[in-house]
Amino acid sequence: MLGPVAAGLWGAVLPAFGHLPAAGFEGPSLEAWERLFGWAGIWPASLLSVTTGFAATGLSLVIVTLITAGWWGTRPFAWLERALSPLLSVPHAAAAFGIAFLIAPSGWAMRLVSPWLTGMERPPDVLIVGDPWGAAMVAGLVAKEVPFLLLMTLAALGQVRARSSLFVARSMGYGRMSAWLKTVFPAIYAQIRLPVYVVLAYSMSVVDVALILGPSTPATLSVQIVRWMSDPDLAMRLVASAGALWQLALVIGALALWRLGEIVVARRGLVWAAGGSRAAWLESLRPPALGLASLSAILVLAGLAILALWSFAGIWRFPEALPDALTLRSWSRHSGGLGQALSDTAMIAILATALALVLTIGCLEAEFRRDRPIGRTGLWLLYLPLIVPQTAFLPGLQTLLLRVGADRGAGPVIAAHLVFVLPYVFLSLGDPWRAWDRRQAVAAATLGASPLRVLLGVRLPMLLRPVLVAGAIGMAVSVGQYLPTLLIGGGRVATLTTEAVALSSSGDRRAIGVFGIAQTLAALLPFALATIVPLVLWRHRRGLHG
Amino acid sequence: MKFPLIALTLAWPAALLAQPQPSDWEAVLAEADGQTVYWNAWGGSTATNDYIAWIGDRVAEYGVTLEHVKLADTADAVTRVLSEREAGQDDGGAIDLIWINGENFIAMKEAGLLFGPFSTELPNYAFVSDDPAITTDFGMPVDGMESPWAKAQFVFMYDSADTDAPADMQALLDWTAENPGRFTYPQPPDFLGTTFLKQVLVSQAEDPTVLSDPMEEADFDTVTAPLWEYLDALRPNLWRGGEAYPTSGPAQFQLLTDEEIDIAPSLSPSEASTAIANLQLPESVRTFVPEGGTIGNVSFLAIPYNSSAKAGAMVVANEILSPEAQLRGQDPEVLGYGTVLDMGALDPEMRQAFEDLDQGIATLSPAELGEALPEPHASWASAIEAEWIERYGAQ
Numbered sequence: 001m002l003g004p005v006a007a008g009l010w011g012a013v014l015p016a017f018g019h020l021p022a023a024g025f026e027g028p029s030l031e032a033w034e035r036l037f038g039w040a041g042i043w044p045a046s047l048l049s050v051t052t053g054f055a056a057t058g059l060s061l062v063i064v065t066l067i068t069a070g071w072w073g074t075r076p077f078a079w080l081e082r083a084l085s086p087l088l089s090v091p092h093a094a095a096a097f098g099i100a101f102l103i104a105p106s107g108w109a110m111r112l113v114s115p116w117l118t119g120m121e122r123p124p125d126v127l128i129v130g131d132p133w134g135a136a137m138v139a140g141l142v143a144k145e146v147p148f149l150l151l152m153t154l155a156a157l158g159q160v161r162a163r164s165s166l167f168v169a170r171s172m173g174y175g176r177m178s179a180w181l182k183t184v185f186p187a188i189y190a191q192i193r194l195p196v197y198v199v200l201a202y203s204m205s206v207v208d209v210a211l212i213l214g215p216s217t218p219a220t221l222s223v224q225i226v227r228w229m230s231d232p233d234l235a236m237r238l239v240a241s242a243g244a245l246w247q248l249a250l251v252i253g254a255l256a257l258w259r260l261g262e263i264v265v266a267r268r269g270l271v272w273a274a275g276g277s278r279a280a281w282l283e284s285l286r287p288p289a290l291g292l293a294s295l296s297a298i299l300v301l302a303g304l305a306i307l308a309l310w311s312f313a314g315i316w317r318f319p320e321a322l323p324d325a326l327t328l329r330s331w332s333r334h335s336g337g338l339g340q341a342l343s344d345t346a347m348i349a350i351l352a353t354a355l356a357l358v359l360t361i362g363c364l365e366a367e368f369r370r371d372r373p374i375g376r377t378g379l380w381l382l383y384l385p386l387i388v389p390q391t392a393f394l395p396g397l398q399t400l401l402l403r404v405g406a407d408r409g410a411g412p413v414i415a416a417h418l419v420f421v422l423p424y425v426f427l428s429l430g431d432p433w434r435a436w437d438r439r440q441a442v443a444a445a446t447l448g449a450s451p452l453r454v455l456l457g458v459r460l461p462m463l464l465r466p467v468l469v470a471g472a473i474g475m476a477v478s479v480g481q482y483l484p485t486l487l488i489g490g491g492r493v494a495t496l497t498t499e500a501v502a503l504s505s506s507g508d509r510r511a512i513g514v515f516g517i518a519q520t521l522a523a524l525l526p527f528a529l530a531t532i533v534p535l536v537l538w539r540h541r542r543g544l545h546g
Numbered sequence: 547m548k549f550p551l552i553a554l555t556l557a558w559p560a561a562l563l564a565q566p567q568p569s570d571w572e573a574v575l576a577e578a579d580g581q582t583v584y585w586n587a588w589g590g591s592t593a594t595n596d597y598i599a600w601i602g603d604r605v606a607e608y609g610v611t612l613e614h615v616k617l618a619d620t621a622d623a624v625t626r627v628l629s630e631r632e633a634g635q636d637d638g639g640a641i642d643l644i645w646i647n648g649e650n651f652i653a654m655k656e657a658g659l660l661f662g663p664f665s666t667e668l669p670n671y672a673f674v675s676d677d678p679a680i681t682t683d684f685g686m687p688v689d690g691m692e693s694p695w696a697k698a699q700f701v702f703m704y705d706s707a708d709t710d711a712p713a714d715m716q717a718l719l720d721w722t723a724e725n726p727g728r729f730t731y732p733q734p735p736d737f738l739g740t741t742f743l744k745q746v747l748v749s750q751a752e753d754p755t756v757l758s759d760p761m762e763e764a765d766f767d768t769v770t771a772p773l774w775e776y777l778d779a780l781r782p783n784l785w786r787g788g789e790a791y792p793t794s795g796p797a798q799f800q801l802l803t804d805e806e807i808d809i810a811p812s813l814s815p816s817e818a819s820t821a822i823a824n825l826q827l828p829e830s831v832r833t834f835v836p837e838g839g840t841i842g843n844v845s846f847l848a849i850p851y852n853s854s855a856k857a858g859a860m861v862v863a864n865e866i867l868s869p870e871a872q873l874r875g876q877d878p879e880v881l882g883y884g885t886v887l888d889m890g891a892l893d894p895e896m897r898q899a900f901e902d903l904d905q906g907i908a909t910l911s912p913a914e915l916g917e918a919l920p921e922p923h924a925s926w927a928s929a930i931e932a933e934w935i936e937r938y939g940a941q
Binding site: 020039040041044045105106121122123125126127129130132215216217218229230231314315316317318319329333334336337399492494499501502503504505506507508509510511 | 799825
């Protein structure tokens, strides 16, 4: 994991200081930095990156904490849990498109109430999608990060004694919310700290969501870096490299600031928890918590529904709430390109995920046999590609791959996807793997089975469901990758995601609808399989349904 | 730009390998058979993408497989070729054909990154009209280094259900003051956005003739002053108060359909008719050309020096110049691009087919379009683009 990140960063350091001999630049020089900070948009773009990052992360964490504190173990919470897999599998770009269609001044939300309620025959001229504060972008990010953090929280719940802590606290007269915040949350947060950092780094440097929902005058820093990267003036490559390092510095600074915030909150929290106040007012936060969590789920799901509707729409003018007619025209029109993109997407996702599964199972099995779980350093290394912004190391990696002539086609793209798929597969398979009852292995061994046979004949079949779920998560991650596919594939690898984002510049909602829905289905199908396959395979073995 | 591309070129040995000879067309066809051509072209227009796919079916008859690499920006392709040369890959490059615009053509031609001359040798070039707009691109002689594809002229689309067409560029400015928020243009460096800036520059400049010469630093401020004056007055009355812009020409279709705007620029006289046929624009949309005329533009195809399928790329370029392909391209139901062919060179049957073409409800007749104004020299385009980004795009 360290390799590609370090190589990519190194590939950015030299050009940032004016050294790119192949293009005729001999360093060292500070010209790239002068141009970077001479660019009129540098401060607004940097500020935007920091504020949207903090806002998206903070909001997501607050929503997830309040919803689990207020509703864990209740029926509404069970519904949210059920919506989790579909929500997680929706690629960021598709979710962003859907939300854009929903909240734009001429979007569906407005159409529903116009003109009968608003009296508007024309949409209001207000800046919602692409607002200068990045609020629409934050909304899009929160809607996608809440399911992710919720999943991480649920996994962490299995490792802390939440139920008994709650029981004790509540028997002392604490309400549901305060009991949770005072006794369970600190333990949970310690477990989900790295995922929170991932969300912060990701939100600060995301490209596709920023292109779709973010402002454009100026765009966010990461979007601008990608633009510089593709400028025909080679000198702009140097500026892009300097920008990439600046982006990295911003992310490191933000992470440090967040860490500082953690310490402050921990101190205050300790005093608060020890103070013994029952904080009954916290209970009143339960309804808004449920409201916010449902809203973020509804934003994504309703957005997808609108996306689907657009893909079948005939003529559909403002302020009609529904299109004049439904037609298969857009689907048949794009069927050719769609088929090609779908097969490339599937091939890359399947190969990258298969590799990730083999590597993960290998690591976990080695860990099991040596009886030494992955340490803190190992965990950080695993998370590294998720924390270092993609815009900071992918351009450098591209330049390096180009040098060695491996810059094109599916192979390098699969390798690049693996860098992002592997951590997720490892993280999602780790806990169920370690939770397996090792007495099964002992029993098999006493019957004469070799360690390999125990793995293949006993452990993997028993863990089929978690393995498939990890695979599904890996596929969803691969399907959603935009920047690695674009930069490492040299433009020749067109996946559903790159096609959908390329189409975003056309504003053709029907075409975007077709590709966005196809993209979502491609990510969702593996999750469906992960649920169905064990049921079918083990239909006569109820205990293995998992 | 301290390190001009030319410096790179000088250090480079020319013509390293045996290249297909365009003059020997039989040999080109033989070599093309079995080749795969990666055509890098902007992928933001569904109509264009469909047309390119159709061309792919046509060249399949010669054993050529056409792959459309859909770009968000042509500059990506130029960068790609540059990076390949940087990495010493002078053969077997990833790009075989580029839909190129004037700025990138000049950059690539000056840097010796293009294969050719080839276009004038193509068999179907015999049909191409002898027009200065086709033999020069942004003030640079084409010299057979790129092959023409389609002719375009800058026009404005307007929703006739909501407004009448303003008479000229000044009237457009006055109209936006009366109808704030109802007009916009794509954000430069989008090609159409930059063309809008050029249109304003050409129409407002005191002496537009200086624009055909390379720009000199000294006169940039004086010559472009009327442009910035115009844009400063326009900006507060733009859609979203000029705080956001559509990303591309086609992105404006949705805004027109959504009743968000009433007037928007377009680079193709019949693009609106095509979009109406595609359900992307309401049927009430029409086009107009302001008094004083608008600038014209020709789309070209170029072959990179290190293309791995030069013969195949030439077959594609030649196919696009065939009367059948040009006729299909001009059909507003399909693409609605102006043909680059000389009607006099066609046989009578074909000529009739072009004349019979229903130009579509929103398309102006050639007489209404008037004579196209020449494009300013490329140096002006990049300078005003950079200045625009500085003034309005990064604050």
